[in-house]
Amino acid sequence: MEFITIQKNITSSPRKLRLVAGMVRKMDPYAALDVLQFTTNGAARPLAKAIKTVVANAGSKEGLVFKSIEINEGLKMRRYRVGTAGRGRGRPYKKRTAHIKIVLTDEISDKGKVKREKLKKKESKTKEKIKKGEEKV
Numbered sequence: 119m120e121f122i123t124i125q126k127n128i129t130s131s132p133r134k135l136r137l138v139a140g141m142v143r144k145m146d147p148y149a150a151l152d153v154l155q156f157t158t159n160g161a162a163r164p165l166a167k168a169i170k171t172v173v174a175n176a177g178s179k180e181g182l183v184f185k186s187i188e189i190n191e192g193l194k195m196r197r198y199r200v201g202t203a204g205r206g207r208g209r210p211y212k213k214r215t216a217h218i219k220i221v222l223t224d225e226i227s228d229k230g231k232v233k234r235e236k237l238k239k240k241e242s243k244t245k246e247k248i249k250k251g252e253e254k255v
Contacts, residue, residue: 119223119224119225120185120221120222120223121172121175121176121182121221121222121223122172122175122219122220122221122222123168123171123172123175123218123219123220124217124218124219125164125167125168125171125217125218125219126192126217127192127193127215127216127217128164128192128215128216128217128218129213129215130160130161130164130215130216131161131214131215131216132189132190132191132192132214132216134159134160134161135161135164135165135189135216135218136189137159137161138154138157138159138161138162138165139165139187139189139218141153141157142154142165142169142187143184143187144184145184146182146183146184147169147172147173147182147183147184147222148173150166150169150184151166151169151170151173154166154169164218165218168218168220169220172220172221172222173222175222176222176224179224180224181224181226182222182223182224183222183223183224184220184221184222185221185222185223186219186220186221187218187219187220187221188217188218188219188220189216189217189218190216190217190219191214191215191216191217192214192215192216192217193215194212194213194214194215195212195213195215196210196211196212197210197211197212197213198210198211199211
């Protein structure tokens with residue numbers, strides 16, 4: 119089953135959020151929260167909040183993994199910084215916002231199934247070799 123959360127108009131730029139999201143994408147959600155707690159990047163806080171939300175949506179399920187973490191662009195607020203262009207003029211800049219979409223699943227993907235089957239085969243082969251005495255422990 120899939121559990122989804124969408125956080126909109128986060129006041130951090132998408133580039134900063136993508137940097138932090140790439141760091142935790144391959145982890146399980148609880149390990150990701152532990153890592154984000156000690157990350158000094160300011161974008162870690164809203165991402166951790168979104169992960170906590172989706173874990174709460176899932177309830178007390180075990181074996182949760184990230185199916186996807188998407189960081190998309192939100193609104194761009196146009197602003198002017200006065201005094202930077204000289205002679206009393208201003209220069210425009212954009213305050214960027216982001217949308218975070220996190221999808222958790224408790225199902226094993228096809229890739230995960232294949233990897234687990236390979237590991238089981240490998241383990242069974244090594245157990246057979248150990249029984250025969252060919253391989254030392």
